[in-house]
Amino acid sequence: MSMLPPAPPRLALTGIVKRYGGVLANDGIALRVAPGEIHALIGENGAGKSTLMKIVYGVVAPDAGEITWDGRPVAIADPNAARRLGIGMVFQHFSLFESLTVTENIALGLGSARPLPALAAEIRQVAACYGLAVDPGRPIHHLSVGERQRVEILRCLLQRPRLLILDEPTSVLTPQEVTGLFGMLRRLAASGCSILYISHKLEEIRGLCDAATVLRAGRVVARCDPRAETAEALAEMMIGGRVAHTTRPPPRQSGPPCLVVDRLSLPPAEPFGTALRDVTLELRAGEILGIAGVAGNGQTELLAALAGERRVAPARIALEGRPIGGLGPAPRRALGLTFIPEERLGRGAVAGYSLAENALLTRLDARTAPHGLLDRRAIRALAARLIVRFGVRAAGVAAKGRSLSGGNMQKFIVGREIDAGPRVLLAAHPTWGVDIGAAVAIHQALLDLAAAGAGVLVVSEDLDELLAIADRIAVLAGGRLSPPRPVGETSIEAIGLLMGGQGTARGMADAATA
């Protein structure tokens, strides 16, 4: 960016206010994005990033504030108006139709009627131009997550955008795909398109973005050049204080195997699911075993089989030498295997229940319900203990599940399962969508549990998380599990190649035919 054009900013926001009930989601936000600039918008969950982007994309209307586009004030009434201005958005949760083809999906995203064969040709051409390998004729449900994202991006590119918004685009990609995406974004920016990049991955932002705006609790708290800051400094701007760190207990001799999976194969339960193929793993007492992989590669199926939501042949899964494959979740829990599911509200806890009732969900035993009758006092005492022991910020044991922030609800669920004194704990995406403080607390609780002699299995898409807490890491790709490697003897690149296993091979085949 050596020559600064005298042109007005592509997008300028001033004094944007958005209120949801009593909560100020955006409180007087100002933001300027120059033409051709890659601008990072960073902040914790709930800082107001998503609300602001929805305002820019015309999904919600601001209560106050002004938007100017190329120097002209504009009102963006709906996404169609945003698209007409030249704003494209790639959502975190893809807005694609599973059963339709790539071409049909893109046709639906474009306002104009165009014959599908001509559109398919144009898709191939734009895809080749930006190095995005996608086959226009394939239905979406055949595509990997990375390929789906390419479809979303292609849909935006075909509209010749002048501002592209990406919401947490790398959370679903392998490290190699991230490198490819960044190359594509730099080329796009060099051609004059501005990019607004939302993320909480600070190292990526330092490597990609020209400018950054930091949000906290609905306000802009800092503007900086991320290339000139450390990740630590950016994190402190985000949370407004020192970043706590986990203390890792000294590595110890890991114990005997406590959870053994032997050549487990399982067809998917859902039409768009992934089959498990010959999965073998051995979790030892006292260790944290991380399972990395891009979502949709069999994680859901593996967790369902391990937790007992789906039964398999008894001998396929053994808990401390006992075959448990044929048991359901409750008997497994009684044997000392507890489970933190991926959806907090819905599978981990009930939004409309109090914390006391939520504590009871997996802790219904002789202490909380002697002779089949609920002991209210014991249940409340249990919930109160969890709140204190795991630092859950809540109004009390009677607070409803939905009144807690994501991080606090997750701390409560993690605490509930750890407090049960498991021999083996399964944790699915334990810190997904959780603020930094809660994530540190949850990681510490998992480390402490392993140090106390339990086996902990963590399934996560967040490689940094696994590298920080796991002793060994295995990779699930296309329903197959790689042999685990000690964290010290592997690298992000090596794990990334394993994660791409199937996806890259397919992507390259597509590129060859395109």
Add this chain to the structure above:
Amino acid sequence: MPDGFVLLALLVATLRAAAPLLLAGFGELVAERSGVLNLGVEGMMLVGAAAGFIATVATGQVLLGLMVAALAGMLMALLFGLLTLTLGANQVACGLALTIFGTGLSALIGLPWQGTPIPGLASVIWPGLDAAGPVAQQLMLLDPLLGLALLLPVLVGFFLYRTRSGLILRAVGESHEVAHALGYGVLRVRYAAVLFGGAMAGLAGAYLSLVYTPMWTENMVAGRGWIALALVVFSAWKPVWLAIGALFFGFVTIAQFQAGALGLDVSPHLLSMLPYLATVVVLVLISRDETRRKLNAPAALGKPFTAAG
């Protein structure tokens, strides 16, 4: 030559027996592809049959009767749309209620007209019908409404898979959230689809009361609406299989009459059960592959949509 004539007669009879299922089935297919499960097909057919019959007798105009039947079906569908689309009520419950309502309403308004004979559509369109030879008579039984029923699979298939509007309709049935986020009017598309389904069900009913057996009797649809619904599901929402299923039902209906005429010593009640039973069994066999059926099912089928989300 007599063999050829028997075959022709059999074919014409099969097509005529299949026509109401084709009409009602393809109407419902379009509605379900947009994500709306309307279990009121039987009720809409009955109201269409009664209204079309009354209008024909009252005015002497069969074409007017057909229009009234389609309109009556659409009014029923509009009622269903108001409840389930605008007010977001449960589609299964409302569909069942619509059938019960249609059964009662058609019996009530049709009561004074019960047993009134009218000339069938064929003899109105072809004035020389009675004087024509046997082969020509058979051919003249192929009326325009039957023609529409036979064209529907092609028309609906072309609409769904070859036009932009059809793509949007399928998209709305696949995920109304995504379609809404892209700026498509989910409720508008669904209203249009449901109204089309109502019009087709009304015509299907009128085919029975004006063409197939030109008279009105209470509950004369006799479960064909339910079979049309079953056909849509078991055909995995595919036009081709739906057409095959409807024609198969028509064929077994006629075969069962032939069996009766041949003097087989089987209870006529068992025989009249046969088309329903055989159709369901065949379709269940076709759709054994559960994964494939789930894959084809409109993912948003039966789910209410509110734009607030």
